[in-house]
Amino acid sequence: MSNLAISQDHPVARTPLDALHRRLGARMVPFAGYDMPLHYPAGIVAEHLHTREKAGLFDVSHMGQAILAGAGAARLLETLTPADLFELAPERTRYTQLLDDSGGILDDLMATRLPGRDERLFLVVNAATKAQDFALIERALPRLALHVQETRAMLALQGPRAVGALKGLVPGVEELSFMEWRAFDFEGAGVYVTRSGYTGEDGFEISLPSAIAEGFASRLLDHPDVAPIGLGARDSLRLEAGVCLYGHDIDATTDPVEAGLTFSIGKRRRVEGGFPGFARIRVALDRGPARLRVGLAPQGKAPVREGAPILASDGRRVGRVTSGGFSPSLARPIAMGYVERALAEPGTSLHTELRGKTVELVVTKLPFMPHRYVHLRKDRT
Numbered sequence: 001m002s003n004l005a006i007s008q009d010h011p012v013a014r015t016p017l018d019a020l021h022r023r024l025g026a027r028m029v030p031f032a033g034y035d036m037p038l039h040y041p042a043g044i045v046a047e048h049l050h051t052r053e054k055a056g057l058f059d060v061s062h063m064g065q066a067i068l069a070g071a072g073a074a075r076l077l078e079t080l081t082p083a084d085l086f087e088l089a090p091e092r093t094r095y096t097q098l099l100d101d102s103g104g105i106l107d108d109l110m111a112t113r114l115p116g117r118d119e120r121l122f123l124v125v126n127a128a129t130k131a132q133d134f135a136l137i138e139r140a141l142p143r144l145a146l147h148v149q150e151t152r153a154m155l156a157l158q159g160p161r162a163v164g165a166l167k168g169l170v171p172g173v174e175e176l177s178f179m180e181w182r183a184f185d186f187e188g189a190g191v192y193v194t195r196s197g198y199t200g201e202d203g204f205e206i207s208l209p210s211a212i213a214e215g216f217a218s219r220l221l222d223h224p225d226v227a228p229i230g231l232g233a234r235d236s237l238r239l240e241a242g243v244c245l246y247g248h249d250i251d252a253t254t255d256p257v258e259a260g261l262t263f264s265i266g267k268r269r270r271v272e273g274g275f276p277g278f279a280r281i282r283v284a285l286d287r288g289p290a291r292l293r294v295g296l297a298p299q300g301k302a303p304v305r306e307g308a309p310i311l312a313s314d315g316r317r318v319g320r321v322t323s324g325g326f327s328p329s330l331a332r333p334i335a336m337g338y339v340e341r342a343l344a345e346p347g348t349s350l351h352t353e354l355r356g357k358t359v360e361l362v363v364t365k366l367p368f369m370p371h372r373y374v375h376l377r378k379d380r381t
Contacts, residue, residue, distance in 0.1 A: 015061035016153045016210040017217055024228050032127035034062040037230040044232035048328040051199060051237055052369075055159035056229035057220055064130025065152050065207055068137065069120045070144035074113065077121060080140055082256060082275045083111065084266025090115040093179045093194050095264050097256055098133060103277020104252035105259070107133050108244065112181045112194065122181070122192065124154070124205070126246050153213035158203030158237075160372065161225040166193075166204055169219060173204060178373040186216070198234065200241025200371045239334060240327050242295060242367030248306055249293060249322045249336055255281055258289035258338065260366065291319065292344040295368060296335040298324075298352075299360040303333040308352045310337055310361060318343055321352065327368060334368050335361070 012030045021028060026037035037059065039047060050056055068077060074085040083096035093112040097105045107129040114120040125133045138146050157166055167174045170184050176195040184191045189209050197203035208216055220226050235245070244250045250259050255277060257265075262285070269275060270285055298304050303325050310319035324335035343350065348363040 013062075015059055016213040017059045017061060020214050020217060021059065021228070026228070026230060029231070031231060032062055034127065036062065037228070039230040039232045040228050042227070044230070044236065045328045047227065047229045047233035048236050050227045051159045051201065051229055051233060052329055053159070054225040054227070055157055055162040055165050055203075055223075056199075056233070057217060057226050058156040058158065058229050058234055059217070060156050060205070061153040061210075061213065062127035063154055064123075064125040064127065064133065065149035065154065066123045066125075066134060067114070067120050067147045067149065068123055068141070068144055069118060069147065071119060073119045073121050073144055076141050076144060077111065077137075078269070078274060080137065080276065081111075082265040082269050082281065084268050085111060085113070085121070087266075087268070088113045091181050093181050093196060097250075097261070097264065098136065099255075099276040100252055101276050103255040103280040105246070105250045105254055105256065106136070106252060108246055108250060109133070110194070110196065128247065149207070151210050152207050153210045155206045155208070155213070155217060155220075156197055156203060157206065157220065157226070158197045158199040158201045160202060162201070162203045163374075165220060165223040165226050166206075168223065169216070175376070176204075177376040186212070195374065198241075198243060199237040200243065200367060200369055201237075202372050202374045236325055236328060239323050239325055239336065240329055240367065240369040241371060242336065244293075245323060254338075255284060255289070257281055257284035258291050258293065260293045288341055290341060291338045292341050293322070293336060293338055294344050295364040295366040296321065296324075296337055296350075297362045297364045298333040298335060299362060301333070302354055302359065304335050304352055304354060304359060304361070308354070310339055311351050311353070312343065313349070313351075318350065329369055336366070339363065
């Protein structure tokens, strides 16, 4: 496991799949206010490699789900985020962030424009920050209605064989392109499927009524290519994919530009602004940020962990590791962190201190593993 902060706060909530996790022999740990599976008997490395080779099923029911509804919902949500949501086509999903007044990231989230005459956005936010996120949205956008989806669970099915497994239960998912959403009927229940994920692999995120979640998950696990995957492998997979973990690689002290998330700032928004922290972000876009998130390849067998200082050749501190661990796919340690922009060029040699020894860190391009998202046709917007 690389970078997960396992919360020890009690009491903890349980997801609709809790009984299934326990029957499958999961090691349960408190995380973001929930009892969650860290790994199953096969172990983190086996689960990680299974997802890369076949398909892994993740319980992400701890995430926050809500529908934001009302006239002008997209334009109004743009006052809190840098994404171009107004021009987002129906049944399309976009990654963005909630920002504070200085441009710092309060959370990252997915926003989907739902079809229909009424303007509605389906939001998925992080578990640890969902209460604050929803309170912020309700306070800042009082003209809109925020309907928190407390009776829905969420699954993620990730890996190159995910589509083959899921289409057996939900025919038509194979027609979705990356970041496309669609509502399906599953035995009389409304199931929302987005072709997206957190691993860098092709895959799907599935929102479904809590009452049918365990049965749906069990039927997916009956497929010979599907195995249950815990938090440990979820973290190592996303690190290989170069994907940020909120509270570690991004937080209120980082802005989207230095975090390498400029792609998520709409082109129109870069000119027009109208979102918190625009002045700071415009300077970073025009002149470049003072620091950048980079990949790091520790030279040796020992992983470096979050919080380790990044040092220049003269011993000067030039950054900090934000995520680090062992890569099962590459069979070596990998890490991410922030360094001064002048030192962010791939191939730059830096170092850190690990148990009294100097470890070389070579700056490398992200992601460590190439993304394998499926684009079936040219994106509409």
